[in-house]
Amino acid sequence: MRSTRRTTFRTAAVVAGAATVLALPVGSAFADSGAPPVRPSAKPSAETAHRPAPVDRAFVTTVKLADGSVAKVYRIGRSHFEADVFSGSTKLDTLVSRGGAASYGRSNGLHVVLQPNGTVTSWLDGAPQRTPKPAPKPAPKPEVESSVRVAMPDGRIAKLVDGPRGEYAVVSLPNGHVLGTVDLKRPSVHSGDGWTYRLVRDGKRVKFVVIDGKGGGNSWVYDFDGRLVERYTVDATQPRKDRVRVVPAQG
Known part of the structure; x- marks a missing residue:
């Protein structure tokens, strides 16, 4: 069989x-099922005639x-x-x-x-399932820190730093003795002789402001490239609304 x-x-x-x-x-x-081959008939059957094209x-x-x-x-x-x-x-x-x-x-x-x-x-069956490869993590940006030293009008030195932790300023004496640090979390520090050092945000920029409180409030504004970009003088003899005068920055 x-x-x-x-x-x-x-x-x-x-x-x-x-x-x-x-x-x-x-x-x-x-x-192959083993069934004998079917010979074509001379004439198409009725079933064949009605099959769809x-x-x-x-x-x-x-x-x-x-x-x-x-x-x-x-x-x-x-x-x-x-x-x-x-x-x-x-x-x-x-x-x-x-x-x-x-x-x-x-x-x-x-x-x-x-x-x-x-x-x-x-x-x-039994083949290990393909798992997508994790996307490569972007390489961390190098932590570059830039700094510039500014000689302030009170004779002290401000080191303006722009780095991974953001902008901040280190105020020190000319001999290097640090008096204080200001950043956007602690934006202001006062000296014992009436001077104030402050960071302020102006749009996308951060500025460093030096204020002479003892001299009536005159102020100097620096960017973090160390340039003097604004200067304000206060004239106590003028009416209050006219006391502050903008002086062109001399660099």
Whole structure:
């Protein structure tokens, strides 16, 4: 007795997460069924006469599958794709995706999915799942700190620093003895002889202001490049609204 072994490639359509088994198309078996060939009749039968005309299949691409077999993808119409799965020259099955539903096939540990947009994915049982490589982290910017020394009108020295921690100013005596530090969290410091040193934000810029409180409030304004950008003088003999006068900065 001759026995014939048949192994089929099972397919399913997936809609909204649910799988539905589809009937195999004619000729989708792995092995020959052993049935005798059918000789064409001289005249077409009534059944043949009423069959619909064959549908045009526009070739899209060939996709290599996880086990080395291939899937040839065809566009049939709008939202309608088919993929013929081949192992060598043997056609295993045809996956059909139509109406927004994916088509799923499985054989001997190979899984194949034809998506509604015509793309094909595949994997093997027991194969490690591919995990996306993490995006490389941008290299940290080098912590560059710039500083400039300013000789203030009271004879003291201000070191204006712009660095990773933001802008700040270190006030010291000419001999290097530090009197205090001001930044945007602690924006003001007072000396014992009436002078005030302050940081103020002017839009996107930060400025360093030196105020002569003992001399009536005259002030000098520096940017963090060390340039004198503004100067104000106070004349106590004038009415209050006219006391402050802007003097052009001399650099």
